[in-house]
Each structure stands twice: as structure tokens, then as C-alpha cells.
Amino acid sequence: MNNFDAYRIFEENGKSIGKLVQLSLDDLDAGEVVIRTHYSGVNYKDALAATGAGKVIRRFPCVGGVDVSGVVESSLDVRFKAGDQVLVTSYDMGVAHDGGFAEYVRVPADWVVPLPSGLTLFDSMVLGTAGFTAALAIHRLEQNELTPAKGKVIVTGATGGVGSLAVRMLSQLGYHVVALTSKSSETEYLRGLGAKEVLLRSDVDLTSKRPLEKALWAGALDAVGGETLAWLARTVQQDGAIASFGNAGGAELHTTVFPFILRGVKLLGVDSAATPMPLRKQMWLRLASDLHVNDLEKIAHRISLTQLPQACSTLIDGTSRGR
Numbered sequence: 210m211n212n213f214d215a216y217r218i219f220e221e222n223g224k225s226i227g228k229l230v231q232l233s234l235d236d237l238d239a240g241e242v243v244i245r246t247h248y249s250g251v252n253y254k255d256a257l258a259a260t261g262a263g264k265v266i267r268r269f270p271c272v273g274g275v276d277v278s279g280v281v282e283s284s285l286d287v288r289f290k291a292g293d294q295v296l297v298t299s300y301d302m303g304v305a306h307d308g309g310f311a312e313y314v315r316v317p318a319d320w321v322v323p324l325p326s327g328l329t330l331f332d333s334m335v336l337g338t339a340g341f342t343a344a345l346a347i348h349r350l351e352q353n354e355l356t357p358a359k360g361k362v363i364v365t366g367a368t369g370g371v372g373s374l375a376v377r378m379l380s381q382l383g384y385h386v387v388a389l390t391s392k393s394s395e396t397e398y399l400r401g402l403g404a405k406e407v408l409l410r411s412d413v414d415l416t417s418k419r420p421l422e423k424a425l426w427a428g429a430l431d432a433v434g435g436e437t438l439a440w441l442a443r444t445v446q447q448d449g450a451i452a453s454f455g456n457a458g459g460a461e462l463h464t465t466v467f468p469f470i471l472r473g474v475k476l477l478g479v480d481s482a483a484t485p486m487p488l489r490k491q492m493w494l495r496l497a498s499d500l501h502v503n504d505l506e507k508i509a510h511r512i513s514l515t516q517l518p519q520a521c522s523t524l525i526d527g528t529s530r531g532r
């Protein structure tokens with residue numbers, strides 16, 4: 210096999226620097242399955258890794274890209290054979306194992322998910338970790354008795370990768386979705402995804418010191434953390450639930466116990482990386498069926514490896530939209 214292009218992240222003078230390099234298969238981390246990449250996606254975590262804005266990368270140098278979809282080139286594991294369409298999301302990809310920003314990827318067979326019928330390789334990467342996380346957050350809320358009849362569901366960081374997909378999936382499931390965003394220019398985009406209401410961060414007082422406020426939401430999906438998550442805790446209604454999966458606005462959480470002991474609010478953690486394979490496969494089947502998003506092109510745009518640095522910086526400064 211000839212050398213191929215890869216976007217590898219190096220550490221130089223204590224800083225992370227992504228570079229387009231040529232690699233051979235022997236340069237990649239070990240694994241039983243070699244995949245010829247068709248698509249990857251750019252997640253917030255990828256941007257943190259590539260720019261060094263967050264300490265998510267655990268091994269230098271490392272090819273970036275927490276997600277990949279493609280076709281099996283070769284496999285030492287009987288579960289996969291050359292020509293199979295597959296995808297991999299998270300595990301150590303792109304942070305401690307060479308990831309999806311390369312023409313070839315080599316991974317342990319235990320990480321590989323067969324592409325479910327009903328999804329294309331492109332669709333699976335518009336979804337990627339973002340869509341998988343949105344599905345998992347919805348699943349966690351439903352396991353905790355959220356239904357459309359219970360009331361409104363709010364999605365924060367709504368124009369982001371996870372947020373956009375969550376808005377779309379929830380609206381398809383019949384929920385009354387409220388999108389919270391910092392971008393007034395994206396109101397129509399969010400309504401187009403199915404949001405019934407769009408709330409601007411600048412119109413909401415997130416800083417109140419009151420332990421509880423007017424109960425508004427049956428459920429919440431939070432990409433932002435920090436004062437936004439604290440506000441959600443104060444405004445979720447009796448027995449409602451919050452799925453917390455992100456920290457785009459801050460990692461700290463200052464709240465009181467009152468939402469939990471006076472309203473029975475549930476705070477549910479969502480960790481896509483450690484999802485066991487049976488649940489992982491179940492979520493991908495849902496992404497191909499009841500959570501299927503038809504017009505994924507609407508929230509995605511294609512870029513090449515050379516455009517990755519720009520894509521990563523717009524994610525870090527919060528000005529990107531969709532995938």
C-alpha cells in the first residue's frame with residue numbers, strides 16, 4: 210500500500226500542532242481491522258485536540274479524528290471481511306489511538322460497528338459522535354420516562370453538532386423542542402430543524418441566585434454546562450430530567466440540592482466514549498430507524514483535510530453551525 214495523507218497532531222514546545230503528513234500503514238497504531246476511510250467528522254473534541262484548547266489528547270503524535278466510516282480493507286478478525294461497510298466512533302480514536310483524519314485507519318475489531326442498513330457512510334459521519342451522543346441523551350431521557358406528553362424539551366448549544374441533531378431527532382419524535390442558542394442569526398436554521406421555539410442566551414437571566422425558578426421543561430439536553438446547566442436545574446419541572454453531555458460553556462457546576470430534593474429532578478450523565486457495544490449497536494440501529502434524519506445534507510458541509518485547521522478554530526470560537 211502506498212503512503213497516504215493524514216492530519217497528525219504533534220506536540221511542539223508544549224503546544225499541540227496539527228500537520229498534514231504522509232504516513233504508511235506501519236506508522237498507524239495496531240489493530241485487527243484496516244479501514245479505507247470514506248468520511249470522518251469534526252467534533253468539538255477534535256477541535257480541542259487539534260488546537261490544544263483542551264487537554265483531551267493523551268498521546269503525541271496522534272492522527273486526529275474521533276470518528277470514521279469506510280470500507281474494510283483487511284481484517285484479522287472473523288467478524289469483518291474486506292468490503293464491509295463499517296464505522297467507528299470514540300473509544301481512544303483521535304486522542305490516544307490514530308484516528309479518522311487519514312485515508313486509512315487501523316483499529317481493534319472490538320471498536321468496529323457494522324454500518325446499519327438505512328444509513329450511508331456519509332450519513333453515519335454527519336451523525337458521528339455528535340449524532341450518537343444526541344441519540345444516547347434522548348435514550349437516557351426516555352429511560353427516565355420523558356415522553357412528548359410530559360411537556361417542552363430544551364436543547365442548549367442548539368446550533369452545535371450534537372445540539373442541531375438533537376433538535377431534529379426530538380422534533381421528529383413529536384417533542385415540543387425549545388432551542389437555546391447564542392446566535393440570533395440562526396433562528397430560521399433552528400426552526401427549519403424543527404424547533405418550535407428559539408430562545409436567545411442574551412434574553413435569559415442565567416445568573417439568578419434563586420435555588421428554584423419557574424418550572425419550564427420536562428426534559429433538557431445540555432451541551433454547555435456551567436451556568437447554563439445550573440439554570441436548567443433551577444427551571445426543570447417536577448420529576449423532569451436533564452441529560453448532561455457537554456461543557457462548551459464551562460466545566461463548573463454551581464447549584465443547590467433543591468431541584469433534586471424538592472422537584473425530583475434527575476441529572477443524567479451521558480458518556481458516548483464508554484458506551485458498551487450492545488447499547489452502541491442499539492443506538493446506531495435507532496439512528497437508522499426511528500431517529501433517522503432524512504436531510505442530513507442540510508446540517509453538514511464537506512471539507513477536505515487541508516480545511517481542518519479552519520474548521521477546528523471555528524468550533525472552538527463557537528461560530529460554527531451544524532456539522
Ligand SMILES: NC(=O)c1ccc[n+]([C@@H]2O[C@H](COP(=O)([O-])OP(=O)(O)OC[C@H]3O[C@@H](n4cnc5c(N)ncnc54)[C@H](OP(=O)(O)O)[C@@H]3O)[C@@H](O)[C@H]2O)c1
Nearest residue numbers: 253366367368369370371390391455456457458480481527
Ligand atoms: N459526553 C459525550 O460523550 C460527548 C460527546 C460529544 C460531544 N460532547 C461535548 O458536547 C459539547 C458539544 O459538542 P459539539 O460537537 O456539538 O460541539 P459544537 O458543534 O462546537 O457545538 C457547541 C455549541 O455550544 C454553544 N457554545 C459554544 N461555546 C459556548 C460558550 N462559551 N458558552 C455557551 N455556549 C457555547 C454553541 O451553540 P449556540 O451558539 O447555539 O449556543 C456551539 O455551537 C462539547 O462540550 C463536547 O465536548 C460530549
